[in-house]
Amino acid sequence: xxxxxxxxxxxxxxxxxxxxxxxxxxxxxxxxxxxxxxxxxxxxxxxxxxxxxxxxxxxxxxxxxxxxxxxxxxxxxxxxxxxxxxxxxxxxxxxxxxxxxxxxxxxxxxxxxxxxxxxxxxxxxxxxxxxxxxxxxxxxxxxxxxxxxxxxxxxxxxxxxxxxxxxxxxxxxxxxxxxxxxxxxxxxxxxxxxxxxxxx
Amino acid sequence: xxxxxxxxxxxxxxxxxxxxxxxxxxxxxxxxxxxxxxxxxxxxxxxxxxxxxxxxxxxxxxxxxxxxxxxxxxxxxxxxxxxxxxxxxxxxxxxxxxxxxxxxxxxxxxxxxxxxxxxxxxxxxxxxxxxxxxxxxxxxxxxxxxxxxxxxxxxxxxxxxxxxxxxxxxxxxxxxxxxxxxxxxxxxxxxxxxxxxxxx
Numbered sequence: 164x165x166x167x168x169x170x171x172x173x174x175x176x177x178x179x180x181x182x183x184x185x186x187x188x189x190x191x192x193x194x195x196x197x198x199x200x201x202x203x204x205x206x207x208x209x210x211x212x213x214x215x216x217x218x219x220x221x222x223x224x225x226x227x228x229x230x231x232x233x234x235x236x237x238x239x240x241x242x243x244x245x246x247x248x249x250x251x252x253x254x255x256x257x258x259x260x261x262x263x264x265x266x267x268x269x270x271x272x273x274x275x276x277x278x279x280x281x282x283x284x285x286x287x288x289x290x291x292x293x294x295x296x297x298x299x300x301x302x303x304x305x306x307x308x309x310x311x312x313x314x315x316x317x318x319x320x321x322x323x324x325x326x327x328x329x330x331x332x333x334x335x336x337x338x339x340x341x342x343x344x345x346x347x348x349x350x351x352x353x354x355x356x357x358x359x360x361x362x363x
Numbered sequence: 364x365x366x367x368x369x370x371x372x373x374x375x376x377x378x379x380x381x382x383x384x385x386x387x388x389x390x391x392x393x394x395x396x397x398x399x400x401x402x403x404x405x406x407x408x409x410x411x412x413x414x415x416x417x418x419x420x421x422x423x424x425x426x427x428x429x430x431x432x433x434x435x436x437x438x439x440x441x442x443x444x445x446x447x448x449x450x451x452x453x454x455x456x457x458x459x460x461x462x463x464x465x466x467x468x469x470x471x472x473x474x475x476x477x478x479x480x481x482x483x484x485x486x487x488x489x490x491x492x493x494x495x496x497x498x499x500x501x502x503x504x505x506x507x508x509x510x511x512x513x514x515x516x517x518x519x520x521x522x523x524x525x526x527x528x529x530x531x532x533x534x535x536x537x538x539x540x541x542x543x544x545x546x547x548x549x550x551x552x553x554x555x556x557x558x559x560x561x562x563x
Contacts, residue, residue: 211419219411221533333421349549
């Protein structure tokens with residue numbers, strides 16, 4: 164069996180969104196399992212002393228342009244949300260709740276959250292909005308709200324953040340093939356090449 | 364005539380070094396002029412409130428690994444210098460002095476500086492070392508020292524820094540194809556694709 168792919172992402176990360184649209188195809192091509200792992204980029208930035216992209220003047224100016232260009236290149240719809248970046252605890256906890264039932268459904272939910280945020284600009288900070296998106300995936304609204312508020316999924320998300328920090332996950336998206344780390348949407352081609360060649 | 368390529372880089376930037384080994388081949392492939400433009404990354408970081416890579420714990424840990432892996436992939440020799448990062452005023456000013464005489468020789472000099480720094484670990488902060496490398500390119504040692512100390516080339520380098528900031532150059536390497544901006548060694552494939560397809 165080939166090494167699995169672990170796909171770390173923050174629900175508020177534009178490049179995470181772009182990667183979420185491509186990662187499963189790469190997994191399928193190489194017959195790899197893909198494990199989706201939403202985490203909180205803020206927890207990593209704190210360790211790194213980094214500020215959000217939008218606060219880094221020159222970098223944001225470039226990135227805003229580059230995200231649009233990259234979305235065009237890969238034919239992914241994209242619009243900068245009015246609220247950006249946002250805290251993504253609600254979506255992350257809901258994801259792990261769904262993931263325990265059905266990992267494929269959790270991926271479908273994650274893509275829906277990304278699309279609603281990065282195409283329609285929905286405020287995904289809101290627990291209600293997140294639970295409505297879960298309901299669109301035929302999950303129970305009230306149960307989703309309970310899960311978002313539960314210590315169980317608070318702790319689950321914190322654990323993934325800790326894991327991310329421990330494994331030097333320094334941005335979103337961040338991909339592992341086995342132990343091999345790849346940071347950024349622009350490394351997906353390298354991930355593909357790594358899987359194709361077995362590494363170098 | 365196709366748009367020219369402008370190649371902004373800092374002499375202390377590992378990814379700039381990796382790109383310097385590949386950029387001319389991309390230019391040749393598409394019949395583009397390539398203009399090399401060393402600048403001071405520190406001047407950009409000041410505007411962005413960014414700290415050097417090496418001070419960002421998780422990011423540096425990843426990048427150090429990634430630079431080695433990328434160097435292996437492209438068969439470029441690489442070793443982390445003892446002094447890193449370093450101020451690159453001397454090399455930058457010497458570059459622009461040579462560039463006025465002979466842009467191809469200036470590129471050869473720039474590659475030599477990069478190699479001596481990133482393979483042999485030479486302290487390229489030193490004016491003497493930089494002038495010795497110019498002398499290896501059959502330029503006059505004393506004249507090089509005079510140029511490094513001159514207001515003319517101090518100002519020239521400052522002008523390029525200002526241009527870099529004005530054009531949102533937010534890291535090294537940073538490449539323009541006409542006005543189209545590309546940040547990072549890992550975007551060279553996109554530069555290639557952009558030139559191949561005429562953009563999207």
